[in-house]
Amino acid sequence: MASIDSSLEPILARYGRAPSALLQILRDAQEAFDWISPEVRSAVAHALDIPATQIDCLTQFYAHLYDEPCGRYRVLFSDNITDRMADAPALMARMLDQFGLEPGEVSSDGLLSIATTSCTGMCDQGPALLVNNRAVTRLTPERIDALCALIRARTPLDAWPSEFFEVNDNIRRADMLLGAACASGEAIRAALARGRDGMFAEMKKSNLRGRGGAGFTTAVKWEACRDAPGEARYVICNADEGEPGTFKDRVLLQSYAGRVFEGMAIAGYVTGAKKGFLYLRGEYSYLRAPLEAKLAEMRRENLLGDAICGDPGFSFDIEIHMGAGAYICGEETALIESLEGKAGKPRIRPPFPATHGYLGQPTVVNNVETLCKATEIAIQGGVFYAGQGTQQSTGTKILSVSGDCERPGLYEYPFGVSIAQVLEDCGAENAFAVQIGGAAGCCLAPHEFDRRIAFEDVPTAGAFMVFGQGRDMFETALNFANFFEHESCGFCTPCRVGTAVIARMMNKIDAGHGARYELNELNRLDVLLRTSSHCGLGQNATMALRDMMQKFAPAFERRLSLKDFEPGFDLDAALAEARALTGRDDAAAHLGADS
Amino acid sequence: MSEILAQLMLDGHKIAFEPGQTILQAALAAGVYIPHLCAHPEFEPHGSCKLCTVVVNGRNGSACTIKAMPGQDVLSDTPELNLRRRTLLQMLFAEGNHFCPGCEKSGNCQLQALAYDLEMFDPHFAQFFPAREADGTHPEAFLDFNRCIMCELCVRASRDVDGKNVFALAGRGRDTHIIVNSPSGKLGDSTFSIHDKAGQVCPVGAILPKEVGFVRPIGERLYDHDTIAEVALREDATWREGEK
Secondary structure, X not given: OOOHHHHHXXXXXXXXXXXXXXXXXXXXXXXXXXXXXXXXXXXXXXXXXXXXHHHHHHHOOOOOOOOOOOXXXXXXXXXXXXXXXXXXXXXXXXXXHHHOOOOOOEOOOOOEEEEEEOOOOOHHHOOOEEEOXXXXXXXXXXXXXXXXXHHHOOOOHHHOOHHHHOOOOOEEEOOOXXXXXXXXXXXXXXXXXXXXXXXXXXXXXXXXXXXXXXXXXXXXXXXXXXXXXXXXXXXXXXXXXXXOOXXXXXXXXXXXXXXXXXXXXXXXXXXXXXXXXXXXXXXXXXXXXXXHHHHHHHHHOXXXXXXXXXXXXXXXXXXXXXXXXXXXXXXXXXXXXXXXXXXXXXXXXXXXXXXXXXXXXXXXEEEHHHHHHHHHHHHHOHHHHHOOEOOOOEOEEEEEEEEOOOOOEEEEEEOOOEHHHHHHHHOOOOEEEEEEXXXXXXXXXXXXXXXXXXXOOEOOOOEEEEEEOOOOHHHHHHHHHHHHHHHOOOOOHHHHHHHHHHHHHHHHHHOOOOOHHHHHHHHHHHHHXXXXXXXXXXXXXXXXHHHHHHHOHHHHHOXXXXXXXXXXXXXXXXXXXXXXXXXXXXXXXXXXXXX | OOOOOOEEEEOOEEEEOOXXXXXXXXXXXXXXXXXXXXXXXXXXXXXXXXXXXXXXOOEEEEOOOOEOOOOOEEEOOOHHHHHHHHHHHXXXXXXXXXXXXXXXXXXXXXXXXXXXXXXXXXXXXXXXOOOOOEEOOOOOEEEEHHHOOOOOHHHHHHHHHOOOOOXXXXXXXXXXXXXXXXXXXXXXXXXXXXXXXXXXXOOOOOEEEOOOOOOOOOOOXXXXXXXXHHHHHHHHHHHHHHHO
């Protein structure tokens, strides 16, 4: 391929040949070449003057980078439990059938491959898939057939019917944030009018807590960053919305991007940061172009750039960085590693990003929704804000509702709303279980539906997956176990091996070989992962499993063998290789055929 | 103003520390062993093996990364924590392919020694039996990934001490593995030398010198004479002496 250098050159130039932009460069290179071939690998390594192993560290870490050819069309079915409940496996089988392929197999003509990926954030309009990083929603058998025809005809994605790529907001209940109109620049001007210290004082009064799940007080984070010694400060918007069942950030970025960016600018104003990054998950690639356009518009309006709104002391600009398929990058220090062009592995904390973040400098990392909240506080003041919600959870919270309900979508409530209220509003009166906070969250049974969404009771980053009567919660637990095994970064022993052991045990139970022994083991592993894992991923990986084993025990018990223990090792299956080598598959070549 | 004493409580005993030391460093200097694999006196803490997990004022954390502070009440040598450590060791044994009786590192291996020390009698979990390649291309060293425990000591040594960046950790989750920085990806093709720091730090038998097989018979090796606690405390003391 003589054109490698000529196609690579503009990509390298776009990122100033900076090794810290390696992930961005590889993503763009893959767009151009379909995969990171050995030739592309050496060309990039050579151009950036880095060891080629540095490239391997990324291509082997990020699920959506390929170091072997995966076809011109790379189809990935979203494999969240809500997709599965909406028949995604059958749709995927239909597509595999049409091309005569196995999952992950590349067609012999190099046209396509079909596999699964973790939740793509389209749970309110699933089942969904990604084709070359672009989301296709509301899949039906007919839509699958149409996709197959387009792929067979080698139609470029840009020529596909635009309704395939349509992503709806589905805002069902709007409150302070989703319901209020806000003129462009209003929040930034309000913050400027309050002054740096004045704006910070309002943040403190508001008692705003982070919306990413952990609920850390935002003003404390901003203050720590502002006061930490450093050569430069940074504001990072965490838009790596990877938690299965969450999609509120997608809507905020699609329809409220101005609020998000103004929130970042206000954070920059208060902390003294001049540069911001939006870390956007790769699954939301379709949002990149409109977001870039929004940034350009804000620069034209002098809401970003130098001397913002005429204030010579206030400069701030924003760059968009893309993820490439790694749930762990939602963890703030893993996100920073990824932003620096490395594999997303969580750092040792402390030190925290507020003092040692991006490039070792003081850095604020906030969730998309949190930054939107900062614009509300700028406009309306901290006292007004603190008047909403509950004592320890001020303001409103956006829930991403999906699963077995009549009206999936976004629901914004003041904190303190009961689970039952949300279920009533979304049309899920007969719910059997609710999974709150995503795969890393808790599972509630009907007797707990009077509990409330708030940091004091049920904290959540917003995922709210509903399970109706007749759903098998073991299936959900199995889906989550496989998810965590796939998404563990592999850094620490308990999470790397523990999630793999748990997935094996769950699959063993699923195959009918589980006994009471496995349930006891799962409980023991739950304690180990919770207490010994390096970061929140491992510490929370068994929370849902623990809840489901306790509250939905029959779903597990009915699958168990009556024996104390049944070996998972299948001797007959182990002989498959020998059968293949000898070319035999008759009855006598199988164990237990006559028993 | 009275000075705050640089002391903490470790398993009910008062130990002194020097400001800047981690809990693990303070413990070793005070002659108390806390099990660990990825920590090494000469390198920055890594915190990945989690063997040194202790409870500090009621919270779990890695002794190798938490700074020692006055007022800390640290629990380490408790039945519950040692049970967790044993489970972590069993996980490491199940994850890789560790065939101690046939391994040249047997008796000098920290993983094996720690397993004896913590009374691990079996790997407990179903073995993963991963297919991992061995690399015999280098004239001075074997690279046997079957025994790797992902501690990254060779990565850190090659990068920080040797300045060669021969090794890197790639992959994700249980597919995590060491890769070699050379045109062919093979060690023989790299700038590695067995005399590099990276050639000396492997706590298990993943990097083994060639042509010295079984010079010392099993039964007369390092951990056949002393426990891993005794060896670690001795090595730490020697290192601190050298630092002065």
